[in-house]
Amino acid sequence: MPHLPQKPAAGVSRRTVARATAAAGLAALFGAATGTATARAATRLGPRALDVSVPSAALGRSAPVRLILPSDFGARPEKKYPVLYLLHGAHDDYTSWTRETDIEAFTAGRDLIVAMPDAGPTGIPSAWRGGPDYETFQMTEVPALLARDYRASGVRAVAGVSTGGYGAMAHAARHPGAFTAAASYSGVLDTTAPGVPAIMDAIVARENLPAASLWGNPVFNLLTWRDFNPRARATGLRGTALYVSQGSGVGNGGDPLPGILESALWPSAQGFARTLALMGIPATTHFYGGGGHDWAHWKPEFTASWPILARALGVPE
Numbered sequence: 001m002p003h004l005p006q007k008p009a010a011g012v013s014r015r016t017v018a019r020a021t022a023a024a025g026l027a028a029l030f031g032a033a034t035g036t037a038t039a040r041a042a043t044r045l046g047p048r049a050l051d052v053s054v055p056s057a058a059l060g061r062s063a064p065v066r067l068i069l070p071s072d073f074g075a076r077p078e079k080k081y082p083v084l085y086l087l088h089g090a091h092d093d094y095t096s097w098t099r100e101t102d103i104e105a106f107t108a109g110r111d112l113i114v115a116m117p118d119a120g121p122t123g124i125p126s127a128w129r130g131g132p133d134y135e136t137f138q139m140t141e142v143p144a145l146l147a148r149d150y151r152a153s154g155v156r157a158v159a160g161v162s163t164g165g166y167g168a169m170a171h172a173a174r175h176p177g178a179f180t181a182a183a184s185y186s187g188v189l190d191t192t193a194p195g196v197p198a199i200m201d202a203i204v205a206r207e208n209l210p211a212a213s214l215w216g217n218p219v220f221n222l223l224t225w226r227d228f229n230p231r232a233r234a235t236g237l238r239g240t241a242l243y244v245s246q247g248s249g250v251g252n253g254g255d256p257l258p259g260i261l262e263s264a265l266w267p268s269a270q271g272f273a274r275t276l277a278l279m280g281i282p283a284t285t286h287f288y289g290g291g292g293h294d295w296a297h298w299k300p301e302f303t304a305s306w307p308i309l310a311r312a313l314g315v316p317e
Helices: 014-030 037-041 096-100 134-149 163-174 196-206 222-227 256-278 295-313
Strands: 042-044 049-056 061-068 081-087 113-117 152-161 181-185 241-247 284-288
Touching (some): 049 134, 061 096, 081 134, 081 163, 081 295, 113 134, 134 152, 152 163, 152 295, 163 181, 241 256, 241 295, 256 284, 284 295
Parallel strands (some): 081 113, 081 152, 152 181, 241 284
Antiparallel strands (some): 042 049, 061 113
């Protein structure tokens, strides 16, 4: 005869029992009560946040992904959750979104997983020429882990800043239907536009890597550059909800560098948007005067794009 669930003891509220159940579930997940490989690979950062080391054949090493789990994750072991992928920019890392924004507090009470995967020091999540394949890591290996160990559903959206904005649009374009929505904040959206190859080379060189180690020479290997170019692959974005924002960089006060970087990418973003319009692919765009290539401008852009991402993920705005 099956055991019937016991009633809570007198004086103990249902809310207390629910919290205890959730805590027990999270404890098991983080390794306090299990000895699984997944638990050993996870480092608990707080009630909902953890870092997971993902063994990657595509990278030839293990690489980190930071996760923010739903508030009720431990209490609802049968439930699957959509995933919002947030990609970091150049010369930063997978911790940037939790360091620079309130994404953990913002997503509290919303039934989704937030995944922030590593993209290496350049933040360019692509298949490098004869080197690491961050595209496979982010598009295949991390989703497989989330589906297997964290009950991720097949519903995904992606957003990123700077080179992460490139990654958001490149991933969505190169893998049609993989994401229900994609958002770019000051992203590199036309890698072959005038001046942009030099910017990409400079990003790579700043990390003491040979410029040609990304996609080769932009002239002699033009077909490879085009293959990884969001604008050239824009047809793959049809059916994906899109948000694109970019500042002109003109008149940005204080440190001039963020304004210079932003203005250098302005034509690329404009050309990308024109291509979408010519192809009849809907997109919400916000091109604004001034601004800089920094989090002070990316944070409000994420907030502005949230209704699009939320609807695509099926979670409350």
